[in-house]
Amino acid sequence: MTSMCIYYYFGLLLFIAGAITPLVFPQKTKRFAYIFPTTGACAFAVFGMYLLFDHPLDISAASITPFLEFVFRGDAISGFFILLISILTFSVSIYSMGYTKDMVNKGVMSVLFNIFILSMYAVILSGNVITFLISWETMSVVSYFLVTFDRKEESASAGLLYAIMTHAGTAFIIAAFLLLYKYTGHMDFAGIKEAAKDIPAGIKTIIFAFAVIGFGTKAGIIPLHTWLPQAHPAAPSNISSLMSGVMIKTGIYGILRTVVDMLGVGPEWWGIAIILIGAVSSVLGILYALTENDMKRLLAYSSVENIGIILLGIGASMVLASSGLHTLSAIAMTAGLYHTLNHTLFKGLLFLGAGSVVHATHTKNMEEMGGLIKLMPYTAFFFLIGSVSICALPLFNGFVSEWLTFQALLFDFKSASAVAKLIAPLSGAALAFTGAMAVACFVKVFGISFLGMPRSEHARGAEVASPSMIAGMGFLSLLCLLTGIFPGHTIKFFSSSVFSLTGADFSSSGTGILSIREISSGISPLSLFIVMISLFIAAVFLVRIFGGKKKITYGNSWDCGIPSLTSRMQYTATAFTNPIRVTFKKIYLSKRHTKASYALKPYFAKAIEYRDDITPFFERYIYQPVTDFIHSLAGKVKHLQSGDLHLYLGYILATLILLLIFWS
Amino acid sequence: MENMQFIIIVIFSPLIQGIIKKLKANFQGRVGSSIFQPYYDLMRLFKKEMVVSHVTSWIFRVAPYIVFVSTIMAAIMVPVITTKSTYSITGDIIVLIYIFAMGKFFMALAALDSGTAFGGEGSSREMMVSILVEPMIMLCIFTTAIAAGSTNLAVIAEQHNTILTPSHMLAFFAFMIAIVADTGRIPVDNPDTHLELTMIHEGMLLEYSGRYLALMEWAHYMKQMLLFTIVVDMFFPLGIAYDGGMPEIAVAFGSYFLKILFLAGIMSVVESTRAKLRFFELPSLLGGSFALAVLSLLTLIMIGR
Numbered sequence: 007m008t009s010m011c012i013y014y015y016f017g018l019l020l021f022i023a024g025a026i027t028p029l030v031f032p033q034k035t036k037r038f039a040y041i042f043p044t045t046g047a048c049a050f051a052v053f054g055m056y057l058l059f060d061h062p063l064d065i066s067a068a069s070i071t072p073f074l075e076f077v078f079r080g081d082a083i084s085g086f087f088i089l090l091i092s093i094l095t096f097s098v099s100i101y102s103m104g105y106t107k108d109m110v111n112k113g114v115m116s117v118l119f120n121i122f123i124l125s126m127y128a129v130i131l132s133g134n135v136i137t138f139l140i141s142w143e144t145m146s147v148v149s150y151f152l153v154t155f156d157r158k159e160e161s162a163s164a165g166l167l168y169a170i171m172t173h174a175g176t177a178f179i180i181a182a183f184l185l186l187y188k189y190t191g192h193m194d195f196a197g198i199k200e201a202a203k204d205i206p207a208g209i210k211t212i213i214f215a216f217a218v219i220g221f222g223t224k225a226g227i228i229p230l231h232t233w234l235p236q237a238h239p240a241a242p243s244n245i246s247s248l249m250s251g252v253m254i255k256t257g258i259y260g261i262l263r264t265v266v267d268m269l270g271v272g273p274e275w276w277g278i279a280i281i282l283i284g285a286v287s288s289v290l291g292i293l294y295a296l297t298e299n300d301m302k303r304l305l306a307y308s309s310v311e312n313i314g315i316i317l318l319g320i321g322a323s324m325v326l327a328s329s330g331l332h333t334l335s336a337i338a339m340t341a342g343l344y345h346t347l348n349h350t351l352f353k354g355l356l357f358l359g360a361g362s363v364v365h366a367t368h369t370k371n372m373e374e375m376g377g378l379i380k381l382m383p384y385t386a387f388f389f390l391i392g393s394v395s396i397c398a399l400p401l402f403n404g405f406v407s408e409w410l411t412f413q414a415l416l417f418d419f420k421s422a423s424a425v426a427k428l429i430a431p432l433s434g435a436a437l438a439f440t441g442a443m444a445v446a447c448f449v450k451v452f453g454i455s456f457l458g459m460p461r462s463e464h465a466r467g468a469e470v471a472s473p474s475m476i477a478g479m480g481f482l483s484l485l486c487l488l489t490g491i492f493p494g495h496t497i498k499f500f501s502s503s504v505f506s507l508t509g510a511d512f513s514s515s516g517t518g519i520l521s522i523r524e525i526s527s528g529i530s531p532l533s534l535f536i537v538m539i540s541l542f543i544a545a546v547f548l549v550r551i552f553g554g555k556k557k558i559t560y561g562n563s564w565d566c567g568i569p570s571l572t573s574r575m576q577y578t579a580t581a582f583t584n585p586i587r588v589t590f591k592k593i594y595l596s597k598r599h600t601k602a603s604y605a606l607k608p609y610f611a612k613a614i615e616y617r618d619d620i621t622p623f624f625e626r627y628i629y630q631p632v633t634d635f636i637h638s639l640a641g642k643v644k645h646l647q648s649g650d651l652h653l654y655l656g657y658i659l660a661t662l663i664l665l666l667i668f669w670s
Numbered sequence: 671m672e673n674m675q676f677i678i679i680v681i682f683s684p685l686i687q688g689i690i691k692k693l694k695a696n697f698q699g700r701v702g703s704s705i706f707q708p709y710y711d712l713m714r715l716f717k718k719e720m721v722v723s724h725v726t727s728w729i730f731r732v733a734p735y736i737v738f739v740s741t742i743m744a745a746i747m748v749p750v751i752t753t754k755s756t757y758s759i760t761g762d763i764i765v766l767i768y769i770f771a772m773g774k775f776f777m778a779l780a781a782l783d784s785g786t787a788f789g790g791e792g793s794s795r796e797m798m799v800s801i802l803v804e805p806m807i808m809l810c811i812f813t814t815a816i817a818a819g820s821t822n823l824a825v826i827a828e829q830h831n832t833i834l835t836p837s838h839m840l841a842f843f844a845f846m847i848a849i850v851a852d853t854g855r856i857p858v859d860n861p862d863t864h865l866e867l868t869m870i871h872e873g874m875l876l877e878y879s880g881r882y883l884a885l886m887e888w889a890h891y892m893k894q895m896l897l898f899t900i901v902v903d904m905f906f907p908l909g910i911a912y913d914g915g916m917p918e919i920a921v922a923f924g925s926y927f928l929k930i931l932f933l934a935g936i937m938s939v940v941e942s943t944r945a946k947l948r949f950f951e952l953p954s955l956l957g958g959s960f961a962l963a964v965l966s967l968l969t970l971i972m973i974g975r
Contacts, residue, residue, distance in 0.1 A: 577790020
């Protein structure tokens with residue numbers, strides 16, 4: 007117990023105060039309620055940083071009964087995730103001050119908001135199985151309430167799907183922990199870690215599989231991702247930002263904690279399995295994102311993609327660790343954690359941006375947006391930064407982590423087996439594919455919703471977002487740039503987490519430089535930044551000198567001689583992705599419906615109706631049959647429950663007799 | 671001096687474009703315009719008045735500069751005639767691909783900014799092509815990078831100063847198809863078309879005029895020459911200088927231009943002898959070359975060369 011714990015208790019107190027204040031003063035809860043989580047996040051950020059720079063720390067261990075012992079413990083791994091939650095909570099709380107202004111039930115929102123964040127901190131800081139599971143359940147339940155917050159029918163069904171999926175996942179997590187307890191005799195994480203090497207290999211594999219399925223459900227790996235594109239759009243945008251930015255990362259934390267930290271280095275195929283899951287999730291995630299016209303759902307699918315990229319790094323690290331290449335393994339782990347950080351920053355930012363847009367236009371459908379860059383200049387600018395970051399374009403943070411991930415996958419070529427040699431570069435190609443599709447996807451999002459002419463009355467009536475919303479987005483944008491051009495500094499922040507996960511250090515040289523000695527290559531985003539800015543200024547000046555004064559005539563866009571272009575003649579979001587839908591129709595299973603009415607067949611069409619539906623493969627061919635089966639099973643079981651009292655008495659009698667017979 | 675080698679790209683890229691055009695004209699039995707015509711075009715465009723749509727936003731005005739600057743940035747990172755460089759940032763080829771992606775991103779956005787159907791069409795098609803091309807390029811890069819043990823182009827160039835291995839041969843063919851697609855040439859795109867409905871790259875530039883168009887065009891020429899240079903570095907580095915010695919530089923300069931001219935010749939032959947493919951036939955062409963790239967990687971794993 008050190009003096010640093012004061013930050014923990016201080017933060018805890020603030021969040022509890024934030025949760026209670028709206029209950030005590032329901033009338034007076036203005037948006038200032040969010041000052042509590044804002045400051046609380048600062049306190050936790052300091053605490054997280056302390057964990058990152060110093061040693062593990064036991065916070066509290068309140069023993070109530072022998073089995074129910076609450077243990078909270080922080081180490082470098084949890085420090086990293088604490089910092090992530092704190093950064094995003096800070097910005098989202100500021101954002102929420104403006105965002106929740108016109109919200110109904112904002113007191114309830116404020117209460118849930120605080121408990122939700124506190125439960126995420128609790129998950130990360132849990133030191134034993136019981137504490138972890140209780141925190142995990144709290145997080146799931148509170149987020150369920152937040153998903154169904156607006157009480158619409160679609161939110162309710164999204165929430166139901168989320169609740170079912172998350173509990174199915176939790177079942178696997180519990181099974182994994184029970185197996186760990188059975189074979190190590192410990193409930194305490196530290197104890198499990200100590201004794202984990204004695205677990206038989208077969209059991210280890212089962213635990214690995216259960217942990218990946220359980221935590222993967224929360225993280226949103228394919229095919230366990232189905233709840234994400236339903237639940238994230240249904241929740242209010244500040245909550246979607248938190249869910250996508252940090253809550254799904256608790257799944258990553260769980261995988262790191264149980265598989266990498268507790269079980270230790272496993273066989274090579276574990277890593278290969280993680281790489282494959284990552285590759286499939288990233289490719290399919292972005293493919294589904296591309297065709298989506300609902301802005302928030304698109305972002306949710308893109309989260310699936312990014313979780314895939316994170317897993318590519320982690321998987322590569324596991325493969326390298328099992329080949330004994332610990333330094334390279336540390337670099338690969340750095341790639342994974344770096345992308346975890348980045349995704350928190352830019353996806354948090356993008357969801358906040360989407361929230362501002364939805365708030366201003368009252369629609370999530372991008373086909374009804376357009377031209378918003380002129381009406382909401384700040385939101386557009388920050389959204390552009392988020393898009394550039396998520397597309398991994400240079401100067402911003404996504405680029406650094408994707409570069410590292412590419413390198414990590416290339417390292418896998420050094421591992422012993424031919425399978426890894428083949429899988430790793432092919433996953434690299436999958437990552438390149440994903441990258442190109444992410445560019446297409448965010449060109450679509452930004453181009454269709456912010457550029458061109460407004461496509462509807464909704465878009466024409468958009469207003470500038472409130473200052474606190476802009477501030478929240480601005481802070482995250484700044485961090486996207488800073489972590490993009492100072493990778494050396496950023497990596498130093500969490501090098502202790504990488505060390506405790508892989509047992510090796512990735513010491514990169516310099517501040518803006520990221521060089522990997524093993525491959526005699528590196529990047530220097532800082533000098534890229536400086537050179538690019540100077541080139542930009544030079545280009546502007548040279549063009550001015552060379553071409554003389556700028557002469558511009560403003561006119562209409564090229565209209566082929568038609569009197570005037572209307573906003574309906576613009577390229578639509580559906581049209582934009584049509585080539586992709588056609589090319590990948592085997593994956594999308596798309597069905598095209600056209601209906602035309604003619605004035606004179608077949609030349610003069612009066613009206614054409616066009617619809618292109620994609621079949622969500624996993625929902626239709628995996629989840630639907632399972633649901634149908636459970637339904638029919640329930641239908642059969644129903645007959646047992648006839649409502650007849652005598653029958654029930656008969657059941658009791660039969661049970662009693664059976665028990666008497668078999669109980670001995 | 672070795673740090674200024676990107677100037678070669680900046681200055682000579684319009685010339686390469688002029689040469690390709692001239693060769694194509696000769697193939698078609700025309701005299702064709704002078705090989706210096708692209709320079710005249712650029713100069714005229716820089717001086718011309720611009721017509722800008724009032725629908726556009728600042729994205730439209732910033733994009734030409736970003737495209738231009740990012741291409742020069744890419745040029746700075748490529749070893750042209752010598753692998754020696756004092757910049758700490760030079761050479762990593764994955765970075766190069768992402769810098770190109772940056773230009774593409776802003777070009778595609780600018781095309782959507784004017785709110786016309788043609789811009790959107792060009793933008794959408796360009797994105798489609800780049801989705802198919804990028805993994806292929808990356809796989810070719812992986813093959814050479816794994817063989818050289820580095821993703822740094824300078825290291826790759828120094829390591830492979832020998833004849834082509836089987837894996838490199840396959841990767842080379844795949845990469846050439848990728849370049850045809852990425853530079854917007856037949857059979858993927860027709861650079862000379864003026865029919866809006868068939869345009870890909872030109873469709874995105876449709877709203878541009880004057881100096882913005884000049885910047886975009888110049889960037890396009892530079893990108894073309896850069897991609898040729900990357901091919902030369904990855905597959906035929908023979909002759910490239912290792913340090914800044916004058917005689918060596920002179921040899922490198924000469925051999926570099928011969929190699930680039932050779933590639934330009936291949937381009938014009940391909941363009942003159944092929945017909946443009948229908949857009950939806952592209953996936954089979956590019957899928958085929960993707961298979962080539964995978965094969966090259968398999969070859970590297972199987973026989974180690």
